[in-house]
Amino acid sequence: xxxxxxxxxxxxxxxxxxxxxxxxxxxxxxxxxxxxxxxxxxxxxxxxxxxxxxxxxxxxxxxxxxxxxxxxxxxxxxxxxxxxxxxxxxxxxxxxxxxxxxxxxxxxxxxxxxxxxxxxxxxxxxxxxxxxxxxxxxxxxxxxxxxxxxxxxxxxxxxxxxxxxxxxxxxxxxxxxxxxxxxxxxxxxxxxxxxxxxxxxxxxxxxxxxxxxxxxxxxxxxxxxxxxxxxxxxxxxxxxxxxxxxxxxxxxxxxxxxxxxxxxxxxxxxxxxxxxxxxxxxxxxxxxxxxxxxxxxxxxxxxxxxxxxxxxxxxxxxxxxxxxxxxxxxxxxxxxxxxxxxxxxxxxxxxxxxxxxxxxxxxxxxxxxxxxxxxxxxxxxxxxxxxxxxxxxxxxxxxxxxxxxxxxxxxxxxxxxxxxxxxxxxxxxxxxxxxxxxxxxxxxxxxxxxxxxxxxxxxxxxxxxxxxxxxxxxxxxxxxxxxxx
RNA sequence: GGCGGCGUGGCCGAGUGGCUCAGGCAAGGGACUGCAAAUCCCUCUACGCGGGUUCGAUUCCCGCCGCCGCCUCCA
Numbered sequence: 001x002x003x004x005x006x007x008x009x010x011x012x013x014x015x016x017x018x019x020x021x022x023x024x025x026x027x028x029x030x031x032x033x034x035x036x037x038x039x040x041x042x043x044x045x046x047x048x049x050x051x052x053x054x055x056x057x058x059x060x061x062x063x064x065x066x067x068x069x070x071x072x073x074x075x076x077x078x079x080x081x082x083x084x085x086x087x088x089x090x091x092x093x094x095x096x097x098x099x100x101x102x103x104x105x106x107x108x109x110x111x112x113x114x115x116x117x118x119x120x121x122x123x124x125x126x127x128x129x130x131x132x133x134x135x136x137x138x139x140x141x142x143x144x145x146x147x148x149x150x151x152x153x154x155x156x157x158x159x160x161x162x163x164x165x166x167x168x169x170x171x172x173x174x175x176x177x178x179x180x181x182x183x184x185x186x187x188x189x190x191x192x193x194x195x196x197x198x199x200x201x202x203x204x205x206x207x208x209x210x211x212x213x214x215x216x217x218x219x220x221x222x223x224x225x226x227x228x229x230x231x232x233x234x235x236x237x238x239x240x241x242x243x244x245x246x247x248x249x250x251x252x253x254x255x256x257x258x259x260x261x262x263x264x265x266x267x268x269x270x271x272x273x274x275x276x277x278x279x280x281x282x283x284x285x286x287x288x289x290x291x292x293x294x295x296x297x298x299x300x301x302x303x304x305x306x307x308x309x310x311x312x313x314x315x316x317x318x319x320x321x322x323x324x325x326x327x328x329x330x331x332x333x334x335x336x337x338x339x340x341x342x343x344x345x346x347x348x349x350x351x352x353x354x355x356x357x358x359x360x361x362x363x364x365x366x367x368x369x370x371x372x373x374x375x376x377x378x379x380x381x382x383x384x385x386x387x388x389x390x391x392x393x394x395x396x397x398x399x400x401x402x403x404x405x406x407x408x409x410x411x412x413x414x415x416x417x418x419x420x421x422x423x424x425x426x427x428x429x430x431x432x433x434x435x436x437x438x439x440x441x442x443x444x445x446x447x448x449x450x451x452x453x454x455x456x457x458x459x460x461x462x463x464x465x466x467x468x469x470x471x472x473x474x475x476x477x478x479x480x481x482x483x484x485x
Numbered sequence: 486g487g488c489g490g491c492g493u494g495g496c497c498g499a500g501u502g503g504c505u506c507a508g509g510c511a512a513g514g515g516a517c518u519g520c521a522a523a524u525c526c527c528u529c530u531a532c533g534c535g536g537g538u539u540c541g542a543u544u545c546c547c548g549c550c551g552c553c554g555c556c557u558c559c560a
Contacts, residue, residue, distance in 0.1 A: 041560075049560085056560035093552030096558080179488065180556085230558095253489085259559095283488080285554065322498060322509070328553065330489070335497045338510035345509090348523090387499045391508040429523060456519060463521080474522060 009413065010061040010370055011378030017063075017248070018326060018383050020280040021177055025383055028067075030247055031278065035073045037242035038064060039277075040131070041234065041251035041259070044081040046100040046117040051301050051316060051331065052286040054126060057111060058317065059283050059325035059384060060250045061128040065417045066380045075240045075314040078131035079234060082112040083138045083217045090256055095207075095227060101216055108216040112138075122303040125313035127419040133193070133241050137233040141219050144228040144236040148221075150270045157205060160196040164206040164223050168199050171265045174329060178261045189224045203262050204229035231262040235270070244271040249280045283325045301331075309333055314420060315340030321418070344428045347420065349397045350411045351427040356404035359423070364409030372396055376414055389417070430483065440471060444480045447473070 015028040030036050040060040042372035043049045060076070067074045086179055097108040104111065116136075124130075137144075148164055151157050156170045168174045175181065180201075208226040209218050218225050238246060244267070251260060260280065267276040288301065303313050310331070319339035323329035357363055372392055396402060396410045415422040443462055450458040463473045466482065474481050 044559085053560045112489065178555090181487070218553095254555065254559055257488090257555055258557090283560070285560070287553070318509090319497080324499075326490095327498085330497070332497080335510085338497065341511095342509050345524095383498080387508075391499075394508055451519075454519070460520075475518070 001063045004394040009373055009377045011374035011376065012066070012070045012381050015066070015381045015400050016383055017279050017281060019278075020164075020282050021275060021277075025048070026279060028247070028279065030072065031245060034071075036067050036248065037246035038067075038074060038076045038248045038250065039234070039238040039242060039246060040076065040078040040249075041255060042078040042080050042131075042134075043115070043119050044096055045112045045119065046096040047113075047115060048215070048300055048302050049119045049122060051303065052288065054303065054316070055286050055325070055329075056242060056250065056252045056283050057123055057128050058126060058280070058320045061126075061419070062321075062325075062384055062386060062417060063248070063250070063281070064129060065376075065419060066384065067418045068375070070381075075133070075242065076129070076131050076137065077238065080116055080134060080136045080238050081230065081233065082108075082116070083233075091157060093216065095215075098215060112136075122313075125303055126317050127314060127421065129419075135237045137228070137237070137239065138217060140237050140240065141228065143240050145206075145219075145221050145234045147232060147236045147239070147266065147270055148223075148228075151205065151266060154269060156269045158198065159223060161208070162196070163204050163208045163226060163229075165202045166199060166205055166262065166265060168201045168203075168265060171269050173268065174201065174261065174265050177264050178257045180257070180261070195421065203231060203258075205232050205266075211258075231259055233264060234259075234263050236267045239267070239271070245273050245276060245278075245280045248281060249277040249279075250283075251280045253284055256280075258281055260359060266371075281325075284328045285332045306333075306336060309337075311336055311340050312343075315343055317419065318343040318346075321390055324387060325384055343420065346393065347422065347425050348398065348427055348429045350408070350415075350420075350422045351425055351430075353404045353407035353411065354422070355427075357408050359408075360405075361409050361412035361423075363403075363405030365403070365406055368402060368406050369410055370411055372399075373413060376410075377417075380417055389414070393418070428449075440466070440482060444473070444482065448480060 016025045018024070019026045028036070038060060041056070043053060057078075060078075064074050064076050084096065095306055099111060100106075100111050101108040106114075148157065151166065152164070156167055157164050158167055159165075206221055206223050206226055206228055208224045208329055209215050215227065218227050238249070249260070249263075268274050300388045303316070306313060306316060315336050316339070319336045320329075322339060372395065375395075376389050376392040379392065382388075393411070393414060396407055396414075402410075411422055443466060447459045447462040450456070450462070466473055471482050472484070472485055474483065
């Protein structure tokens with residue numbers, strides 16, 4: 001799986017990433033040399049995951065690909081939240097899964113299974129590598145209870161009717177991670193929402209099921225029947241698979257303030273570690289703009305929204321690469337279509353080069369290839385600067401001095417990060433071979449006859465008719481060919 | 486209100502104190518074609534506004550305007 005034993009390609013010797021905690025670029029220094037653990041906040045599976053959500057899957061995928069290309073042994077954990085994610089922080093808030101079950105009449109388990117599958121399918125359609133571990137919160141209840149007990153034993157919790165809460169006053173660094181002002185937070189007047197909580201920022205570790213209520217998802221615990229709070233699952237599951245300290249934690253910017261702040265508080269309090277996570281990565285949002293309007297009509301923007309418009313999912317992957325992950329990116333169908341056009345051309349040129357050298361990626365002149373290899377990988381080593389990496393791709397495609405061997409050796413190498421599947425791709429511009437459809441062959445022969453007699457009216461009519469059914473006629477010196485559009 | 490970010494050519498978007506400052510898409514011109522398509526070549530348009538620092542700012546500083554995000558669940 002990994003590129004063990006390989007030297008990193010030129011430009012990828014020193015990887016720097018933007019750490020949210022330190023608010024600057026920092027060098028990647030794995031806790032265990034040669035190995036990197038990544039924890040990615042995955043979906044809460046009560047609803048479809050939007051294209052915006054998928055952005056926070058795409059950049060960890062790019063990250064893991066880059067790290068593997070660098071010769072590191074990567075363990076990528078992506079969690080599935082199938083319990084405990086509250087609709088609201090107040091005691092009135094309910095579990096999202098439970099609420100979805102009530103709303104749809106399906107069981108929480110059915111809902112979770114369905115949306116988990118949909119999400120995995122969408123990930124694959126965007127060419128994201130399968131996670132190495134895909135832990136589900138509901139499968140890790142004992143770990144979560146154990147962690148709450150540890151926190152309780154160390155005096156970081158208190159119990160109220162509603163459940164067990166983390167006492168942020170017991171963790172000095174609470175405000176540090178997100179640059180919070182706790183006094184300010186206290187003064188903002190959310191007090192009426194927090195009931196018996198000692199501080200507005202205190203958060204649920206375990207929620208008790210009220211007397212007389214029966215939940216679909218509930219477990220016995222030292223604090224009574226109930227379910228775990230949302231934040232505790234990430235601390236518990238990351239520890240289970242990556243240890244009490246690990247290298248990289250990813251998520252969306254929206255998580256910095258609450259979710260990740262709380263994860264840090266729990267984990268550093270329970271394990272007496274600091275920093276718990278070496279590097280925190282957060283992606284900015286996809287800017288939906290006017291598309292938001294359609295969301296209120298009940299249409300959410302998902303991978304299938306693209307497919308319905310005839311846009312292939314991989315176009316969105318290319319679109320994602322066009323902007324830096326820490327920058328908001330303006331979404332529009334037109335922009336993704338444009339990305340799709342660019343990708344189609346990219347694949348075309350890659351396949352032409354690949355065929356020309358019989359698929360052998362080991363050719364290429366070092367004098368011409370190495371500088372470009374360095375440019376590409378050093379762009380990605382610089383906090384995953386995919387837009388800059390793409391410019392190298394186009395330089396490789398357009399560069400007149402490059403041979404097919406140069407091109408394919410470079411593009412095959414680059415595709416380890418890009419993930420467009422260039423080694424297996426078929427040429428999107430390729431013509432369909434004669435003989436594959438007798439009817440089309442017949443029409444083309446008819447058209448050729450018309451062309452020979454310079455009866456272009458007839459010839460063009462035949463071409464137009466074929467175009468109307470999605471068949472594009474392509475004339476070549478060797479005769480006409482065609483392809484479906 | 487607090488915190489953070491952003492405003493670049495028709496669109497999406499990199500980047501930089503000066504060196505012809507990306508790349509893609511679109512558009513225009515040319516080659517090729519009977520005409521197209523695809524491909525190739527060429528071209529165009531830029532750094533929100535006002536000050537300041539500087540020999541020189543799109544890039545640094547200040548102010549203003551506009552946009553977005555987080556602060557409640559959210560990727």
